[in-house]
Amino acid sequence: MKQPISITAISSISPLGNSLEETWSAYTNKQHYITKKSLGDNSAFVAQISETGKKEIELLKQSDNKYRSLDNSVLYAIYASRVAVKNAQWNANDNFGINIGSSRGATELFENYFEEFLQKESANTLSSPTTTLGNISSWIAHDLQTKGPEISHSITCSTALHAMLNGVAWINSGMTDKFLVGGSEAPLTPFTIAQMQALKIYSKEKETDYPCKALDFQKTKNTMVLGEGASAMCLEVGNSPNALAKIENIGYATELLEHSVSLSTNAKCFQCSMAMAIKHLDPNEIDIIVTHTPGTLKGDIAEFNAIKKIFKGKIPSLTTNKWKIGHTLGASGALSIEFAILMLQNQQFIPIPFDNSESPKQIKKILVNAVGFGGNAVSILLSK
Numbered sequence: 001m002k003q004p005i006s007i008t009a010i011s012s013i014s015p016l017g018n019s020l021e022e023t024w025s026a027y028t029n030k031q032h033y034i035t036k037k038s039l040g041d042n043s044a045f046v047a048q049i050s051e052t053g054k055k056e057i058e059l060l061k062q063s064d065n066k067y068r069s070l071d072n073s074v075l076y077a078i079y080a081s082r083v084a085v086k087n088a089q090w091n092a093n094d095n096f097g098i099n100i101g102s103s104r105g106a107t108e109l110f111e112n113y114f115e116e117f118l119q120k121e122s123a124n125t126l127s128s129p130t131t132t133l134g135n136i137s138s139w140i141a142h143d144l145q146t147k148g149p150e151i152s153h154s155i156t157c158s159t160a161l162h163a164m165l166n167g168v169a170w171i172n173s174g175m176t177d178k179f180l181v182g183g184s185e186a187p188l189t190p191f192t193i194a195q196m197q198a199l200k201i202y203s204k205e206k207e208t209d210y211p212c213k214a215l216d217f218q219k220t221k222n223t224m225v226l227g228e229g230a231s232a233m234c235l236e237v238g239n240s241p242n243a244l245a246k247i248e249n250i251g252y253a254t255e256l257l258e259h260s261v262s263l264s265t266n267a268k269c270f271q272c273s274m275a276m277a278i279k280h281l282d283p284n285e286i287d288i289i290v291t292h293t294p295g296t297l298k299g300d301i302a303e304f305n306a307i308k309k310i311f312k313g314k315i316p317s318l319t320t321n322k323w324k325i326g327h328t329l330g331a332s333g334a335l336s337i338e339f340a341i342l343m344l345q346n347q348q349f350i351p352i353p354f355d356n357s358e359s360p361k362q363i364k365k366i367l368v369n370a371v372g373f374g375g376n377a378v379s380i381l382l383s384k
Helices: 020-027 051-062 065-069 072-088 107-120 134-144 159-173 190-198 268-278 297-311 329-346
Strands: 005-013 035-039 042-047 097-101 178-185 229-237 245-254 288-290 317-319 365-372 376-383
Touching: 005 020, 005 051, 005 072, 005 159, 005 329, 020 329, 042 190, 051 065, 051 072, 072 097, 072 134, 072 178, 072 229, 097 134, 097 159, 107 190, 159 178, 159 229, 159 245, 159 329, 159 365, 159 376, 178 329, 229 329, 245 268, 245 329, 268 297, 268 365, 268 376, 288 329, 329 365, 329 376
Parallel strands: 097 178, 288 317, 288 365
Antiparallel strands: 005 229, 005 245, 035 042, 178 229, 245 376, 365 376
């Protein structure tokens, strides 16, 4: 890191709510926000945005004729970006950059358009422009009326943290001093869930208190659940007096894989990304790690093995939000950053119900992990 970078605002829309106050209140209770959703003749566990969030998105959709044709992945991102930029007191004349990514993009529209194509053998006029990944950041720029650079990308489940890497790189380059970054995902569609089920990683729990058992090392089967939502955060150069948190350092790595969805037993990519992020620090200075752990047998233990390799004798307190809100794919890293910031701000550790991690005596530094298909790991070190 060439210079300090502050996170001056963060906003989200998720199963936990659509304000920081609502989200923190949800984190401090012991319930999860996963429910069953009907998918044709079948059903699956999912985590949908809150009822208040659904109402806000419907209002946004009806506010402009052009927005009525947009996918929820775009609408969620617009909503979160509006609130974040407002809270940071940015304006369009700042010409800040925008990088909001997504793993799957416009899944609902794509599936609907393709089904229509199979029936009519012709494509809808808007089927291409409303399903491209670039559609997310460009619509945010349109909505906010800014003229800065726009970037959209997919690095699967580490997409949002790669957006943070891009924002940090642009700011460190001197080409801009502000960047809006984050991720958005609306994957609760029949085909998307079927893809996860085909990988045999989706939760098949029937009667259970916790459909997703992320970070539970006693589980005997995969319990991943998909969730939806978006989070956007404002990055600014320097130590801002309005900072919610500071990005102290970043780490990233990619490992060679046996196949496209594998992760080595000891998650070498995570070992490299975490080592890079904590760099010359004493590992004992890290108070909490917000893990990626999606609730799968191999994924959870691989990350834990990597943590043990890096932190050796003293492992920081471990936690995750996926047992509450499922895996939001490309948005998950940004929602984990929000989770970390809320713990920093409130000086309260939020444990998971099936882990015995002790609460740290103080919360000064939190490491946030994310990894995607292809072994693309990112670790972000946050501090007060």
